Amino acid sequence: MQSSNTPASCLLSLYIPPPSFPLSPHAVNLHLPSLSSTYTSKSLCIILFVQNMVVLANPVLDQISLIKSPDPGDYLPSIPTIDLSKPNSPESIVRACKEFGFFKITNHGVSMDLVEKLEAEAVKFFALPQLDKEKLGPSNPFGYGSKRIGMNGDVGWLEYLLLATGAEPFSESSLAFLRDPSSSSFRSALIEYILSMRKLVCQVLELMADGLQLKQRDEISKLLQGSECDEIFRLNHYPPCPLLQGFNCGLTGFGEHTDPQIVSVLRSNNTSGLQIALKDGRWVSVPSDREAFFINVGDSLQVLTNGRFRSVKHRVIANSLKSRVSMIYFGGPPLAQRIAPLPQLMEEGEQSLYKDFTWGEYKRAAYKSRLGDYRLGPFEL
Numbered sequence: 025m026q027s028s029n030t031p032a033s034c035l036l037s038l039y040i041p042p043p044s045f046p047l048s049p050h051a052v053n054l055h056l057p058s059l060s061s062t063y064t065s066k067s068l069c070i071i072l073f074v075q076n077m078v079v080l081a082n083p084v085l086d087q088i089s090l091i092k093s094p095d096p097g098d099y100l101p102s103i104p105t106i107d108l109s110k111p112n113s114p115e116s117i118v119r120a121c122k123e124f125g126f127f128k129i130t131n132h133g134v135s136m137d138l139v140e141k142l143e144a145e146a147v148k149f150f151a152l153p154q155l156d157k158e159k160l161g162p163s164n165p166f167g168y169g170s171k172r173i174g175m176n177g178d179v180g181w182l183e184y185l186l187l188a189t190g191a192e193p194f195s196e197s198s199l200a201f202l203r204d205p206s207s208s209s210f211r212s213a214l215i216e217y218i219l220s221m222r223k224l225v226c227q228v229l230e231l232m233a234d235g236l237q238l239k240q241r242d243e244i245s246k247l248l249q250g251s252e253c254d255e256i257f258r259l260n261h262y263p264p265c266p267l268l269q270g271f272n273c274g275l276t277g278f279g280e281h282t283d284p285q286i287v288s289v290l291r292s293n294n295t296s297g298l299q300i301a302l303k304d305g306r307w308v309s310v311p312s313d314r315e316a317f318f319i320n321v322g323d324s325l326q327v328l329t330n331g332r333f334r335s336v337k338h339r340v341i342a343n344s345l346k347s348r349v350s351m352i353y354f355g356g357p358p359l360a361q362r363i364a365p366l367p368q369l370m371e372e373g374e375q376s377l378y379k380d381f382t383w384g385e386y387k388r389a390a391y392k393s394r395l396g397d398y399r400l401g402p403f404e405l
């Protein structure tokens with residue numbers, strides 16, 4: 025599946041029948057496969073107009089891309105799955121990071137009760153009246169956001185809560201709004217979850233160091249320890265988009281991108297939508313698994329391994345029928361941390377593929393970029 029942003033509005037408007045004629049989604053669907061696989065939702069607006077829906081006036085929706093729905097064969101046949109209790113997990117992690125920059129972990133020891141508690145709190149939060157949620161926005165980048173991602177014009181079919189959780193005590197960070205006594209169950213579930221993510225990330229990065237045959241197991245994990253760490257947490261809610269039912273396409277929930285940090289740990293409810301790009305550029309869907317965690321290699325880990333690992337390009341397509349709720353923990357080092365290939369990994373005579381930079385410098389550049397930009401480009405030698 026490729027993604028080119030081809031506006032399909034003109035083509036669609038040619039054959040959308042007049043309002044007196046009952047609109048069958050199938051009639052429209054027949055024409056979609058002959059177009060390229062991504063459409064802008066201007067076409068959707070025309071469809072909505074025919075159905076007399078007011079969404080036509082929504083300028084943000086107008087910019088969200090439509091992506092061709094995955095075919096059954098587009099599912100990754102075997103997501104690299106690492107059972108953390110198995111003795112071969114270090115080698116399997118390294119293999120997955122080189123080939124996909126992505127893997128799923130099972131037997132992770134994180135309590136499902138805790139995960140479900142936080143998911144229930146997130147569902148409760150997103151169900152609040154829009155005005156109440158908007159009091160916690162607009163995200164700059166932290167706080168509540170809806171449809172707008174980042175500050176450079178990216179949009180998606182989602183709402184989210186983005187929090188800086190690294191600063192301790194939490195009460196001084198963007199979590200401060202959770203100090204209200206009415207939020208105490210949300211706050212405690214969140215804190216417990218973050219603590220368990222720190223432990224999990226440390227365990228995974230130590231296994232990774234073993235797999236890379238680094239002398240010190242904490243060579244990578246130590247970069248994510250301490251109160252200076254630039255740790256971010258995100259709750260995403262992708263509402264269903266029933267109007268797309270019967271059309272062979274979905275709305276972009278979160279557009280394609282790589283995560284700038286070292287690693288990200290993603291957990292979602294049982295609603296699919298996440299896709300990753302393979303080395304050859306093909307997009308494949310990742311079957312959801314509410315009991316597992318998915319690890320993304322971020323740009324910084326690509327640099328630390330001098331390109332041995334690849335940061336995975338990924339995106340989310342909103343489902344036409346089911347809400348997707350995901351929680352993502354982003355492990356970033358302190359702002360002053362130098363990001364450069366680990367000397368122990370470098371072979372004799374091997375040169376760094378990247379300029380010297382700190383996480384703070386990379387992050388600043390990343391936050392000026394658009395979601396789909398190749399952010400490592402300007403840092404390559």
Ligand SMILES: C=C1C[C@]23C[C@@]1(O)CC[C@H]2[C@@]12CC[C@H](O)[C@@](C)(C(=O)O1)[C@H]2[C@@H]3C(=O)O
Binds near residue numbers: 178258281354393395
């Ligand atoms: C468009 C953007 C959103 C983002 C900051 C950026 O300018 C480019 C990177 C984006 C990203 C992707 C991974 C994480 O979701 C995120 C929090 C991050 O650190 O980098 C987002 C940023 C965001 O949503 O503000």
Ligand SMILES: O=C(O)CCC(=O)C(=O)O
Binds near residue numbers: 258339
């Ligand atoms: O919501 C998801 O499943 C993934 C979102 C994501 O990639 C991100 O927030 O960086």
Ligand SMILES: [Fe+2]
Binds near residue numbers: 281282283338
């Ligand atoms: Fe991401």
